[in-house]
Structures are given as C-alpha cells and as structure tokens.
Amino acid sequence: MTATRRIELTRPVVAWLAVSLLMVVLLHARQQPLWVCGGFLALVLWRILHAWRGVPLPTRDHRMLWLLKHALAIGIFWVVYRRFGGVIGRDAGISLLILLIGLKLLEMKSQREFVLVALLGFFLLVTAFFYSQSIPVAVYALACVAALLGSMVAMALPARARAVGANLRLAGTLMLQAAPLMLIAFVLFPRPGSPLWTLPKDARHAVSGLSEEMSPGELTRLTMSDAVAFRAAFSTNRPSVAEMYWRGPVLVKTDGRTWTPGEPSDRPAPAITAQGVRYSYSITLEPTDRPWIYALEHPSSLPRGTRLSRDLRVLSGRPITDRIRYSAESYTQAWVAEADSEELRAALQLPPDAHPRAQALARQWRREDRSDEGVVRRALQRFRDEPFVYTLSPREIHGDPVDGFLFGTRQGFCEHYASAFTVLMRAAQIPARIVTGYQGGEYNPVGDYYIVRQRDAHAWVEVWLGHRGWVRVDPTAAVAPARVQRGIDQALPGLGATVGEAAADLAVDFAAWRELRYAYDALNNRWNHWVISYNARRQSAMFDEFGLRADWRALALLLGAALLLAGTLLVAWSLRGRRVHGDAIARAYRRFCTKLARRGHPRAPHEGPMDYARRVGAALPAAAADIARITGLYARARYGPGSSGADAQALRSAVRRFAP
C-alpha cells in the first residue's frame, strides 16, 4: 500500500549517522576496552571510505570481504566471551552492541536498515546511563539525541541532508515540544520498588568509600579520590569543621597489620549522654554498597528504618545501592559511658608478638604514670615532639608496620597515627579502638551545605577512660592540627603536586574558580536530589503531600489523564491556525486586488473581475497588460470548466510578481 520510493542513502545521510553514532560510542569510551571503540571507529571509517572513495563493502559481490565480515562477527563474539566470560553481562553486552552496530553500518543500504541502526544508537545511548548519570553525561546525551534525530531527518529528507543547522533545529524543536510530555511521564510514571528481574552481577560498578577493614595505605587510596561521599546540609546552626566527625565502621580486631571490626553484637546501643547544641541536618549519601550510613558523632535522632549499633554506627539494614537522602540530629558534645567487660577485653587485644618496641614504650609509660589520662597525654606529646610528618606519601615501611612508623620513618597518614596510637594504648592496658569515617567537609556557600569527599576519609581513636567512658582522641590532630581544624586541603598543601585529580582544584586557587566549583556542586546536589534519586519512595512521599495515595493504579490513571491533557494542548498549540481562508485562486486574486487597492483603485465588492480590470486598466495604462492577463487567468481558473490547476498556478506566480 505504501507507495514510498526506495530512498538511496546518500553520502551526507550516511555521514550524519556515522557522526551521531561516534558521538554515542564516545560516551562509552571510558568504560569500554580500547579495542572495542577502536574497532567501531574502524568499521565507521570503512563505511565512510565506501561512501566517498568507493571502497567495497562486504557484500556478496565481494566474497572475500563478505567472509571477512562474518569472520569478524564470530570473532567479536569470541573475544567478548573471552574478555568478559560471557556475553550476558552489562559490559560485555554493550561491547557486543557497539561492534554489532558497526557491522550493521557496513551492510546498511536501505531506509529500513538506517532506521534500525539509528534506533540501536538510542538504545546504546541509554546504556551509558548505567555508568554515570551526571549532568555532563546528561547534557552530552541530549546532544547525541539531537544528532541521531537529525540523522533521521536527513534520511527522511535526503535533499536537505546537508542543511545541518536546519535539521538540528528541527530535532531540537521536536525535543523541546516533547519535553512537557517527558516531564509528566517522568514524575508520574509508577516506579517499582524492586527490579523486575535479577540484575547481572556487574550491574553496579564498584563504588569507592570506606570498608570495614583498614590496612596501611587503605585510606590513602581513598584520599586520592575527589568523589563526593555525601553532602550535609544543616538546618539552623552548624558545628565548626573541627567538630565534624562523621562516624563509620569501628575497628577493634587487629592482626598487627590489618584492622577489622569486632564480633557483631545484637545488644542495644549504649546510652548517650549529650550536652550543648543539637544539630539537625540532612545528608544526601552517594551509593556505597555498604549497609550503613553516616551521621555526626553522636546522633540523638535517626532516620526511619535505621538503628544504632552497639559500636554507635548507624545501620541501614541493607546496602545503599542508590543515592539516598535522610535527616538526623546529633550532639557533638556527647559521651558514651557504657561498655561491658567483653567489649573492653576486645579493645585490649594485640597480637602477642607484634610491635615489640611500641609495646615496650607503652609499658614504660604505664610504669611512670598511673593515670590513663597521663598515658594518653604522653603518647600525644610524643607525636608532637618527635619529628612526625603528616603526609600522603610516606616512605615505605619495612618490618613491623607500627614499630617502623613510630621509630623509623615517622611519616604517615591518619591511619598510621590511629593504629599506632591504638597499639600504644592497648599495650598500656587502656582499652582503645579505631573509628573510621570522615572528618570535616567543604562548605559550599552557594548551596549552604557541606561537601564531604572521599579524601575527607579519616581514622581516629576512642579510648576507654573509666569514669568518662569512650573518649575520642585524634592523634592526627596532634601532628597536623590544621587537618582537623580547617580540613585536609589546608593540612596537605603539597597534595596537589602529587595527587592527580585534585591538582587542578588546588593549584588554581582563585576565588572565582572556587565559587564556580561551589555553584556546580550545588547544581549537582540538586540534580541528584531531584532527578537521579527520584524513586518509588520519593514519588509516594510527593503524593502524600497532596493527600493522594500513590498506588500504581492511581498513578497510571493520573499519568494517562495528564499525558492526554498535555498532548492535546501541545497538539492544539502546534497546529494553531496559520491558514488563510479561501481557496488558493480566490486568495491569489484577493492579493491582486489588495495590490491595486494600495494604488488607490480598490475593487467594489459587486464589481466583476472583467469590469474591474477594464476600469483599473484605463487608470493604470502601464500595468494594463498585466492586469488583463491576471484577470484573464483568474476568470478562467475560478469560473472556467475543468479541474486543471495550471491556471491557478500561473495566477499565483503572476500575482506574486505583479507590481502596479
């Protein structure tokens, strides 16, 4: 039935699609192996060379190339299988998709294949969001959509394929007009609480963040990362940066090198005695894949669905796989004076033959000073007096890590100080444990919140001082007070020289630049809040606010109604009447009369065309011939027999040219 002609894919049309697909593949370049992207580029170049230079394509006419293509297809499967151990996983699937699109591009001859490849391009684009949903990616993806739509426009109108600007403008118009529908569907489309089917193992890429294990170099690696751990916004007043200890896993057990948490306890959290100012804040936590969340030491009110563990961590019950936002309240001046003997015993554990020199030193301090506080003071004094250096790149330690650090290199990062201090305390029979978490944060004046990054990861120590309970001691503060008071950026001025990603941030310390960065982060925060972490819970919360129950049926109904309304409005708007009434012939003649009327010779409504022509022709002898001709055409076209449009056409062009 469709009597559409077979449309040749001209060079510009092919170029459109090739460029658009390259744009999409570029988005995958960070995650995909180089050979995948390289292979795709090669296939695209082959197609381009065919279009411009006539290099043969692998069709049946070129048997060798045709075989080569099939060999390539099989080879791609094989390589992907070997590389990823399957073709079902996410990364493997995308590799395969990219290369198959490349191959499809080679055999693309008809409009049908063109559309198929373009649609696969959209599909490939959406897979990029599995890796990143950041603002730049979103913006770039929009550009890709415009390019792909532009390709389709070019294919639909091959004659105008070279009009790049016009095609992109049309694509942009379509996208702009589609935006309202998208917004409505985005907000109202019912979000399921759980995945429809099991996700492949590599569905989520590894997230950086604190683990429940600490060995030397662990935190240092984190410190290399500029990635945001979470953002915290205080509602009324905010504590000083030095007071901001965001508590994470508590490490008790050690094998002399690695620290791990103690035995999990199902006993209730100890009572917290609090004093001073209560801080309320909300935190937007990036996905960690860990079953705990962060709160300021020590929390007095927790978000719903979480609980405080025995070692005062906030447990979420399940791994945080999506960005979440929660509110909590804390007192920075708070004590925990409750511990049982088993806990205290665990906090004294040391591998028997580890750190002999440190143990000897601690035992010596114990002998000289009866009070626990005295021992603590001596240990901190030692860090302060001896030439200890706070650095991210300490010299390598040979032999016992604690002894080597305390008596040898004297260079270290918070984890070195924390573990050495804990070993010293335990050797002196003072229960001690390492607390990991984040310390401080960067204030963003634009968004009025603190950004806590992975490089703010920190380790500090809690010692049990009989009457006072667990007391926080931060040995790092003794060596580099600035680390705690003003943040890690100030504590490590040389950081930029050695740390890759942070370099730009720190080397260019212009106020304007900083301002811009804050603004961008604020934007990011909002983006994360409103776009990326919009989920079933947020959806229902929003509907609760309007007093609606957000079950999927109501949502679907609402969605349908809203789409219908918006669609109708949109269609009505874009079809708003721009049509002039009257048929083409009458319209052309009216234009002719208007032109003459401007010369002072309007036609009387009852005046016949011939009479009018005679009258005006006499008044305007110069134009008389034109007037007679046009009137003749009009009379024939309007009153003459037959459905021929030749006169109408001639009339229109004659009237257009007519200038009395």
Next chain:
Amino acid sequence: MTILSSPNLLNDKTILDTVIATAGEVVVGKQHEIKLAFACLLARGHLLIEDLPGVGKTTLAHVLARVLGLSFQRVQFTSDLLPGDILGVSVYEKDTGRFSFHPGPIFAQLVLADEVNRATPRTQSALLEAMEEQQVTVEGRTHTLPVPFFVVATQNPSHQIGTFPLPESQLDRFLMRIELGYPDVSAERTLLKGRDRREMVAEIEPILQPKALFEMQQRVSEIHVSDALIDYLQELLNHSRRAPGFLAGLSPRAGLSLRSAAQAWAMLAGRSHVLPEDVQAVLPAVVGHRLRVRDRAHEAAPEDIAARLLREVAIP
C-alpha cells in the same frame, strides 16, 4: 480538458457576431437589446418587449426571424381574438369523414405576438400555456410545436385604456423583458437617412439554419457554470428574498432563467464559462419584470431595481 474556448464556441461567436451585426444594420442603435434578444433565444426563453408603439418592436422580431431563417408568424392581438385564432382549429372533413387539425399561427418557429395586452386574459393564457409546454392540445389531440420555438410578445405600457396587462404570474414565463426606448440622436439620424426598414428586412439573407441554431441552443446549456458563480447566483437570489425593500423575492425559476440567460450571454462572448459580468449584463432584463420594490409610491423602473440588487450583492 479544453480550457480555452473550443473551436465550436469560436465558430458560434463568429456566426453570432455576424447575426447581430446584420440585425444591427436594420435596428439601429440597439446593439445591447439585440444581443439580449439573441441571448434569450439561445437560452430557449421567450421575450417580452415592452414599449411604446413605433420604436421598432415588430421590426426587431422580424429581423430575428429573417436572420435566423426561422419560419415567422405575426399575430396582432385584439380584444376579439380567440384562442383558436392562435392555436388552430379542428375542422370536420367531409371527404374523409374525420376531423383534421388546421394549425394556427402559433405553429411557426418565431411567433410575434403583437400588443399581447390587448387580448382577453383567456386568449393570453392560451398563448402562454402553449409557450410553456411547447405543444398545443386541441380537442384532446396534442400537437407539438416546431423546434426551435420562440415567442416575441410586445406590450404597450399597461396604463393605456382598454388593455389587459399580463398578470405577474404570467410575466414569469418570459425569460426576459426588454424595453427598446427611443433611439439616440445619431441612431435616429441614420434611421431617417436610411432606406425603408421593411425593404431592408426583406433583403436579409438567413445566416443560420434552424438546425444550427438548435445545436447552438444545445451548447448553451453546456457552457460551464462554476461553483463560484453558483455562489454568486445564490447570493443574488437570497438577497432579493431577504433584504428589506424587495417586495417579492426571486423565484427558483427566476434563478434558473438567470443562469441560462447568463450562459447564453457567455456564448455570445465566445466564452466557455460564465463570468459574474455575464450575470450582471442579463440580470436587469431577466429580473426586471419579476421583482417589485416595496415602495410603490415611487414605482421604480425595473432597471433601477436590478441595479440596486447588483449593487448590494458582492461577488463572492
């Protein structure tokens, strides 16, 4: 799919121009009226000429008959004229023992009914019925009138004494009503200097055969009337019916008459389609005797009524 005038139309125009020119040599200065008369004939309508005696009504009818080669009969209507005098009578033939029909003067292709308003209404209606039906029924037998059949009736202005002016319902049967009026100065001069009109009429050679005229009449109905023109006709009819000031609107028959008269006028111009100007040209003659204005105190001339109608209706 011919858009231009077909050769036939061109032929027709050439012939008709000749015919009109020939008639114009005898009836001087009445070009427009002659054209109207021919249009009326081509549209297969009948003509009513209303004017004072002596302005050339009879001459015009005679010229028409001569030029077209039509058989011609003239009936002078008087108050004692009977229907049979026009239609014919059945006479008993002794030889055959049967009635045979003796056709009256109406059995001619062109019948001049002179001073039709002098006859009684009964006689008038006999003529008008025959005109309408193209046939005569006498004593139960129907006799078809010749083809083409064309009646030219003349009437003196009705306020003369001893006349029976045609009722309005009968007037409708004439396609057109024209007035000849006095000739203008130069025409008068030509008339006075020229030869005897009757002589001239006798000398006229027929230019057209009746068969050719018949074919032309056929072609008139094929002249294209576009939707746009129908719109215009409807506007005219509607305006006459709706606008205040017009006493009686135009009848559907008037609309049809207007259409075929305009078609004939277009043919006279050698055009294959009707233009609004064609309608405007024939409208006064076609509707003048069918329209009345409300204001009877100032009895408006038919031309004025028609002009008013034309002025008030825009061409769509």
Next chain:
Amino acid sequence: MASATAAGVRGRAEVSPPPRIAVRVLPNRYGWLMLLVLGVMLLGSINYNNNLGYALTFLLMGVWVMAHVHGYRNLRGIEVLGARATPVFVGEEAVFEVFVCNSSARASHGLAISAGMVTTDMFEVAAGDSHTARLSFPAQRRGVLPLPPVTIASGFPLAIGTARIGWRGEASATVYPHPAGALPLPETDDPAAAAAGYALSGDTDFAGLRAYRTGDSLRQIAWKALARERGLHVKRFAGGVAAQVELRLRDLRFIGDPETQLSQLARWVMDAERAGISYSLDLDHVLLPAGVGEAHREFCLQALAHYGPPS
C-alpha cells in the same frame, strides 16, 4: 478606504471556507519499530531504576508523538488544484500534470505523489507556493485513461510516520488509437481536386467568396470580409472546390477488427493533416464535416478515441 474594502472582501470569503482536506497520519513500520525499541528501553530503565534512562525514553516517546503532529502539520494546507493530461496515442505514456499548492504559512517537505502504482520523486513546496508533479502511465487502450485516486504522502520529519491526503479528481487522458495501417488515403470524389492533386497550396488563385456553411474550415473564412461586416464567407479558390477526402469507417469494413480500422483512420487523419488536405470523418453515427487544421484533427482523433465501446 482601500484597506477597508479589502477587509470587506476577505470578510465575505471567510463565510464559506473551502472544505479542509483531511490529513491522515499514521505510524509506519519504522514508527512501530521505534515504539518497540522504546518499550525495551523503558523495561531496562524500570529494571535498573535508572532515572536518566526513564527521562531519555520518555523524551523519545514525546518526540515520537510530536513527529506525527509535525507530519500532520506538514501536509495541512496542501491542496491539489487539479490535474490534466494531454491526449496521447495508444502505446505512448500519458503524462498527468498534478498541480499542488501549499496554502499554509510554512513550507511542506518530503512530499511524494502517488497514483496507482506510480510514485513521484520527493519534492517540497514553499509556503504559498505551488508545484507541478508529473505522473506517467502507459496508455494501453484506446478511449479514456482516468487518473487513479491520487495520494500525497510524506514521511516528514523522522520517517517514522506517514501523513497522507487523498484527492479524487476527474482528470483523464484521451487515448487516441495508434495510427497504423498501410492503406493510402482514399481517392477524392471531386475530379477537379483530384486533378489538382491533394496539395492545397497557398498561392492558388483566389476565386471569390461563398456563404459560410457549418463545418467549413476556419482557415478558409474570409476574415477581412467579416471585419467589413459583410457577413461570414468562405474563400474559394481557382481549383474549384478545395481538395477534400472523405474518411469513412464503412469503407474499411473489409480490413481486420474494429481497432485496426480505427487505427487506419487515425493514420489517415494524420496523413491528411500533414498533406494539408481537407478531410471529413464518417463513423456511421458520428459525422465530422470536412476541415483541416490542428483543432479539426483533434476533433477527429477524439471521435476515434471515443468511438463505440473500446474493445
């Protein structure tokens, strides 16, 4: 003053706007394919709870809808003013010219006209402009070749939907019989003309005028005489009567089937016309008086084309 009149005229015309041509727009197979891909994208977004995935999918769904709206708008305002075709002989291509105009305020892109099995190349019509599209059909049978219902279609803007308008005009091409046959022109009845040969040369001596008779060729009319208001006359030439042949169908009864006979007559008409001989055509119930010239030839060929029921 002038503008008031113009407005008045326009105001009148708006009372009865011409009927709008219905534009039908439907997704084509690519449109359905795109919906399928979007469905898969939506499923993926749901499963991974990927909000940008949702956004992209919904955006493209919106684009899908808007593409159809644009497709509709692209064709709105497109009118077919009419179509025509010049007569052809059997065996030739009848070329129909279809006149399309765009009465909307924006250009219409990617239009293609199709009728029957024939489709034109893509073309576009600027706002307020018009276009003549040509569709050719092989003329296989004598008589009338009607233009099949015409469809104007466009895949604009993304080729995922097709907008269409239909037009049913009364355009047709007259198909003359194929001029063929080996018989020479029949002998003329007039011995004088026969003596003079068929050639009717322009310099033959002028011999006078005679009254016009229906059927006389326009070429022979004495226009000057007519202009002098001496009536319609025909020039006569020294040869007596102008050379004239009578082409009679009944003379051909003995050859072949009726179509062959008509072909032979068509051949004769062409030959006589080329030779400039006045000819009449007698098809038993249709009689065309003698004449010569383009118009006369057309009439004769038309008569042949429409003769009887085409076999």
